[in-house]
Amino acid sequence: MELNVPLPHDAFIQMARPFRFQWEPAQDCFVILYPEGMVKLNQAAGLILNLCCKHNQSLAQTVESLAQDFGQEPQSIQDDVQEFLRIAHDNRWIELRQ
Amino acid sequence: MITDGLNSGSKPPIPLWMLAELTYKCPLQCPYCSNPLAIAQSRGELSVDEWCDTLSQARALGAVQLGLSGGEPLLKGGVSQIIKHATDLGFYTNLITSGVGLTEKSIVALKSAGLEHIQLSVQAPEEVLNDQIAGRKCFREKLEAAALIKKHGFAMVMNVVLHRHNIGRLGELIELAVHLKADYLELANVQFDGWAYLNRKSLLPTRDQIDQALATTREYEKRMQGRLKIFYVLPDYYSDRPKACCNGWGSLSLVVSPSGFVMPCLGAHKLPIDDRPNIRDQSLGTIWRDSKLFNSFRGYDWMQEPCRSCPEKTKDFGGCRCQAFLLTGDASQTDPVCALSPKRSLVDTMLMEHEDVAVNQMVYRSLAESVRQCDR
Numbered sequence: 001m002e003l004n005v006p007l008p009h010d011a012f013i014q015m016a017r018p019f020r021f022q023w024e025p026a027q028d029c030f031v032i033l034y035p036e037g038m039v040k041l042n043q044a045a046g047l048i049l050n051l052c053c054k055h056n057q058s059l060a061q062t063v064e065s066l067a068q069d070f071g072q073e074p075q076s077i078q079d080d081v082q083e084f085l086r087i088a089h090d091n092r093w094i095e096l097r098q
Numbered sequence: 099m100i101t102d103g104l105n106s107g108s109k110p111p112i113p114l115w116m117l118a119e120l121t122y123k124c125p126l127q128c129p130y131c132s133n134p135l136a137i138a139q140s141r142g143e144l145s146v147d148e149w150c151d152t153l154s155q156a157r158a159l160g161a162v163q164l165g166l167s168g169g170e171p172l173l174k175g176g177v178s179q180i181i182k183h184a185t186d187l188g189f190y191t192n193l194i195t196s197g198v199g200l201t202e203k204s205i206v207a208l209k210s211a212g213l214e215h216i217q218l219s220v221q222a223p224e225e226v227l228n229d230q231i232a233g234r235k236c237f238r239e240k241l242e243a244a245a246l247i248k249k250h251g252f253a254m255v256m257n258v259v260l261h262r263h264n265i266g267r268l269g270e271l272i273e274l275a276v277h278l279k280a281d282y283l284e285l286a287n288v289q290f291d292g293w294a295y296l297n298r299k300s301l302l303p304t305r306d307q308i309d310q311a312l313a314t315t316r317e318y319e320k321r322m323q324g325r326l327k328i329f330y331v332l333p334d335y336y337s338d339r340p341k342a343c344c345n346g347w348g349s350l351s352l353v354v355s356p357s358g359f360v361m362p363c364l365g366a367h368k369l370p371i372d373d374r375p376n377i378r379d380q381s382l383g384t385i386w387r388d389s390k391l392f393n394s395f396r397g398y399d400w401m402q403e404p405c406r407s408c409p410e411k412t413k414d415f416g417g418c419r420c421q422a423f424l425l426t427g428d429a430s431q432t433d434p435v436c437a438l439s440p441k442r443s444l445v446d447t448m449l450m451e452h453e454d455v456a457v458n459q460m461v462y463r464s465l466a467e468s469v470r471q472c473d474r
Binding site for chain 2: 017018031037
């Protein structure tokens with residue numbers, strides 16, 4: 001399903017076909033795979049998708065988790081998360097989960 | 099010694115992309131087939147278990163993209179089992195197929211095995227020309243295959259090898275891709291090697307055709323606004339710089355033939371290197387890291403002038419080793435496509451040699467023809 005950013009706090013997202021998200025030990029990072037290609041994600045991007053797509057957390061839960069892990073205020077994390085999700089959306093990597 | 103590679107830096111390269119040629123059996127006879135001319139001499143296909151073990155080894159080395167091709171990979175018994183194993187290992191899998199023989203039953207099996215996407219070949223935008231080029235009736239089967247692929251929710255790449263007999267139909271080919279709901283369209287100008295080299299006088303497009311094709315592609319790209327992604331593979335003969343073949347020899351990809359021969363690229367069969375590493379004899383890691391074949395053209399130390407001192411060597415790696423060997427007889431020379439090569443005239447001469455040969459007068463890829471070619 002199409003999504004509009006910024007996303008509501010209670011939104012859940014998932015990877016959109018044909019993109020796949022996984023940890024690559026040989027690359028030592030999370031990656032997105034698609035036909036004949038691979039995007040290597042930086043740590044923050046990898047953690048966001050890992051929480052949203054692998055651990056089925058809502059956007060609010062994801063922000064909360066990251067804020068705890070990095071000892072920061074949720075508000076400051078929230079903007080970074082929305083910014084990454086906008087990039088992910090522009091690349092058609094993600095979609096809303098019903 | 100490994101001096102560099104696309105994904106290496108100071109680290110050893112990782113074979114991110116693996117192509118598994120499961121079988122040379124194929125229902126089609128395309129006269130530009132990328133399989134070797136000597137397919138008739140191939141003996142002893144790897145078993146399903148041997149393929150699964152090879153995939154496990156590749157994955158451990160860091161391979162992540164897996165192309166399953168042939169011949170026609172659907173003709174390999176146990177193809178779904180191989181894909182299931184690849185999926186369990188974490189590969190992103192791509193079936194490269196003619197679509198011939200794809201049924202509702204087989205596509206359900208492929209889906210449940212975890213196959214991610216399917217690349218469907220199409221030879222032309224209509225039945226008569228398509229079937230002439232393919233050497234058998236198959237156009238309708240391809241359309242049915244495309245419908246099945248979309249029905250079962252696969253990402254679909256429609257692949258067309260472009261040459262003189264179909265490049266003028268590019269607009270119709272793009273319309274067909276839209277009609278079939280392809281996610282990607284790959285338009286690959288024919289690479290003149292093996293079977294295609296035999297038929298080069300007939301297959302070679304004219305300069306006007308190339309210019310027109312590029313203009314048509316750009317126009318459609320604008321019109322599609324990203325709905326259909328088009329990859330256009332330029333014809334290197336009409337370029338003044340070579341392709342960055344394999345993104346550098348032994349830096350990113352490996353190919354395993356039906357009988358287990360492991361190569362840095364599809365065309366490495368015929369290079370005069372007295373090393374034919376086979377997965378039945380050595381581990382994939384040993385072959386990738388240490389074999390003579392994989393180290394022959396790694397990095398830059400093997401290069402001759404003008405490549406050796408050329409600032410562009412880090413972009414194109416000297417071009418295609420197989421093409422250098424095919425045209426000059428020396429695989430370590432600059433790819434003669436390059437305008438800086440002292441042998442560029444070999445390519446220019448070929449560009450003037452094309453002949454109007456009818457489609458059905460070309461040499462078609464078949465076992466019988468392979469035997470004839472091997473006897474020469």
